[in-house]
């Protein structure tokens with residue numbers, strides 16, 4: 001197994017994963033989407049709401065606000081010592097109190113005041129509701145760790161996807177430089193330079209085979225390497241992408257451990 | 270994860286993996302099939318909303334199917350560790366730190 005990072009920034013990562021099968025890669029992708037825990041608001045107590053929106057719509061919008069997650073300080077409620085009732089190890093309280101005193105105003109995610117300075121909205125500019133003069137919104141919200149399989153608001157990523165490494169085979173003997181494939185490629189990978197067909201960024205190929213179809217001489221062939229993947233992760237900002245991957249692979253190892261443990265128990269009987 | 274053994278002989282094993290899904294079962298199936306002593310491995314999820322996949326393993330009799338599952342799980346763990354190492358190395362080796 002070998003990994004080469006192609007691109008990386010604060011919220012996203014793109015890498016090449018070599019010498020693994022799809023089963024492993026897909027497990028990893030599925031764990032990232034459904035099992036890496038993140039923080040999100042799950043319980044809201046509305047104290048006063050004279051806004052035009054119903055309580056439940058506001059609660060739903062609050063739930064969808066991505067919160068920066070600290071996985072070292074919090075545990076999933078079902079794994080918490082409190083038994084899921086809610087304590088300082090598994091829950092964070094956020095409060096919001098806004099009144100439109102001088103005319104219409106918008107309530108933003110930035111108005112939420114968190115009990116823990118580490119658990120704050122990823123962006124302060126997510127609108128929640130617009131208030132007219134005199135309207136008021138006062139509430140208490142409780143955020144907890146959760147998993148994407150329960151609700152999409154707990155997904156740490158907006159994109160976690162992979163594709164096989166494309167292989168573009170060009171038969172220079174057959175090619176007559178007609179340029180039909182250059183026209184056909186939706187990703188503009190191919191180019192005619194001084195009467196010679198040049199292959200550009202292979203990673204960008206989406207394996208559509210439009211070039212193959214366009215070529216009457218069968219000079220261009222598209223295939224892929226099914227043991228090499230281009231893996232893309234776009235985080236929502238709740239966790240750094242490298243942490244998301246580390247957590248995912250940790251969860252997979254835990255699953256394997258549990259399976260070994262359970263099977264050893266059966267073996268003894 | 271909760272395991273319920275449905276059938277067990279010296280060359281056949283069927284069990285229910287409560288709380289798991291395609292994420293683990295598909296990988297487990299794949300790794301089991303790489304074992305030379307395993308002649309068949311598969312799983313099915315009878316209802317998509319009830320997460321109780323049934324895994325079935327059959328061996329040629331040379332190996333206890335339960336042992337085959339344990340070996341496969343150990344291989345999965347090794348793969349996970351290999352990935353972790355490769356990933357941390359790639360972070361170190363690149364100009365991203």
Ligand SMILES: [Zn+2]
Nearest residue numbers: 080082087090
């Ligand atoms: Zn607790």
